Amino acid sequence: MKRQLISRIALATVVLGMSIAAGCTKAEDSPATSPATSPAATKAATAVAKENDRTKFDPPVTITAAIALKPSDKLRNGDTPENNPISRWFKDTLGIATKYQWVVTDASALETKIRLSLTSGEAIPDVLSVSGTVFEDLVASKKIQSIDEAFEKYATPRVKESYKKNPEVWNLVKRNGKLYGLPTLSNGIVGNTVMWVREDWLKKLNLKAPTTVQEYEAVLDAFTNNDPDGNGKKDTYGMAFGANTGYHKPTMNFMTDASFIFGQDQPYQWLKGTDGKLQYGSTKPSVKDALGKLNEWFSKGYISPDFGTQDAAKAMADFTSGKAGIAFAPGWAGGWPVGTAVNEAKAKNLALDFKPYPIPAGIKGEVGRQASPPSYGNYVFREGFTHMEAIFKYWDTMYGCSVEDAACPFANGKGEGYDYVMKDGKPDWKNIPEGTLSLNAYQLMSPGSGTAPTNVMSGPNIYQRVAAGKKDNIFEQKLAAENGQLTIDGFAVAFQQLNKDVQSGFFGANTPTMKEKWEQLIALEEQAFLQIIYGKQKPEYFDTFVKQWNDQGGAQITKEVNDYTASLK
Structure with missing residues (x-):
């Protein structure tokens, strides 16, 4: 943590x-x-x-x-x-x-x-x-x-x-x-992801930006199998995904993550259950289905075979260099590395067309993403x-x-x-x-x-105003001058889904059992997630992981987290 x-x-x-x-x-x-x-x-x-x-x-x-x-x-x-x-x-x-x-x-x-x-x-x-x-x-x-x-x-x-x-x-x-x-x-949108897409690929294949998992999967298939770059080779894939995060959270990275697939049941967060108590998001039942879907995409070649060893920078490089067609990253990625790639292409008289979109709904049909820390x-x-x-x-x-x-x-x-x-x-x-x-x-x-x-604030966010062409006050003028259009558009899109953010319900210090067991538990979690996505374990293995997590200290940590939260009221 x-x-x-x-x-x-x-x-x-x-x-x-x-x-x-x-x-x-x-x-x-x-x-x-x-x-x-x-x-x-x-x-x-x-x-x-x-x-x-x-x-x-x-x-x-x-x-x-x-x-x-x-x-x-x-x-x-x-x-x-x-x-x-x-x-x-x-x-x-x-x-x-x-x-x-x-x-x-x-x-x-x-x-x-x-x-x-x-x-x-x-x-x-x-x-x-x-x-x-x-x-x-x-x-x-x-x-x-x-x-x-x-x-x-x-x-x-x-x-x-x-x-x-x-x-x-x-x-x-x-x-x-x-x-x-x-x-x-x-401001709530520092690290909040949007869906960055090769807009030129969408246009070439006569596709629309996806809003559901089903539509998203169709776009992944087309970007993988329908030669979106027009070079006559099968050398592209749908989604850039960097699971080598460095902090045991393979589906959540600051760029090229896969958090959207989980919707409102976000892993790594402490989420309020129907009983009002906090539950560790990585143990929620729907996570099993989401991991299973990621395994399907891996098996079909929609994500890189090297996703498990790729960090955010390497995975994002696949996106900006034309190997992958979609990457989830914050609005600031419109400056670096997306905007940088566009400028480098222009210098070579080449054209790259990227566009930020709202993230699609997850496995349960609801939109959700990891919130930026408050x-x-x-x-x-x-x-x-x-x-x-x-x-x-x-x-x-x-x-x-x-x-x-x-x-x-x-x-x-x-x-x-x-x-x-x-x-x-x-x-x-x-x-x-x-x-x-x-x-x-x-x-x-x-x-x-x-x-x-x-x-x-009331009304549109400053990024939304500037994205719409408004430059009336000094703050809008300064923002427009200091940021590229892709960055402004990226943050404006991120702000659209602020009400879909999933914020953790626990902000306290590590509990006593966390201090003793947390590193062991998150390593267990990372291993289970990667094994399922790679297909080394079937999705049903998730149930085994949850039991192990609880037995090895997770249940006690959950109690301590809820006790601490209750003490603040």
Whole structure:
């Protein structure tokens, strides 16, 4: 479970510019008042925490943090991690200064640094971005504070509303009835798959994009047997499928997975049953039928004979190079690798036509896909840190940018000369003389994963608006300029099926039996799934797997998961 979370966080970092030190339409109306009080550091007290409050802390407040800097996180014009366009705005406008106590290279290095501090007694920074077992260790060490009182006092109405509409994220940081961190809020479509199809193959064979398993199977057959590339050879297959995930989940990969076939009964998730209790999705009866269908497709040559050893990149390369006709991947794949393949083909005067479609219904006739995590990490705050009012002013400012607030100080970009330049009084995002450089790593905190969090916007998502040609506000214009059309279309399609996402019902730390047995159980699961798909075992072997899973610790884990979930109510 930990490895999967780390990989998802890393993926979001690459795609959306989230960092260890960081991270539409009109926002729905939020409450006009709140019991929160203004920061004590301000001279004029107010009754509520104000949105876009530009009252400056005097004297300035300094917040210590950690920062992860990759080789690509470069700066210009003599700027430094503590003195750059982002930090200068917050210091000059709000009186909030940032000092980096730790500088590391990646999430793993930060985890190591935190663990060393716990054993050595070294003081941790005021703010850290953490998740998984490191979060649990920090809670147990009592080195971080609960934020219940600070959230109630300093969070603005719109920030409170964002969590009210995504309440499940609090389970990530709720321990012993208290909140020990501030979770980021995902926009819901970071990793959500769409069905990428060779549109030119569909047209050549006079086919339509499939919406059911039966239609999908017919397209797979045609792409495998009807020479869709017109070279007179039987050298294509229907579906790119990379089962070598690295975390024992062969049917779920960040690209080229097969999750759609399971519909609402998604493996690897904790799903609520008819009795209201959570059940591990991989043990649900319909999974047997879905695995059997994948075996049929393998036997008929619809998927690569090497799918079990192919990772996502290799399987996706089969799709972009013309060996496979369909691949399930997130919307961002429209940039890389799909968009990259299109551009490379154009340079050779060749034509490749890809198009994203909604995923078809699964084995039971219902649409379902693995949901993106509701959060990609949590910010925690040192015990004894007394400037939580500054934290929430920073948070509200960046949150406003994610919901397209016209008052966002970074509407044009994070820094002139980095991700935009001004030409004739307007921002230009494409023609930056020295090339584009991202400043995302230099944000102290980022409330989410790029665009607006799930459930807080009314009307079409910003990707849907831009896909439809709307470029009225600065946020739409910026999105259109910074992304290729395939990426925009991909995310727009992903948003269409947001209500079909299957989210796990368990967000807690590993239970006692999980710590002891989970690696063994997921290895058992991976072996069973692959044996059935390869045909080394008949689908009925699934029943044997379920019994083994329960007997070897799964039943006890299920009890512990339900006990933990019940304790949160």
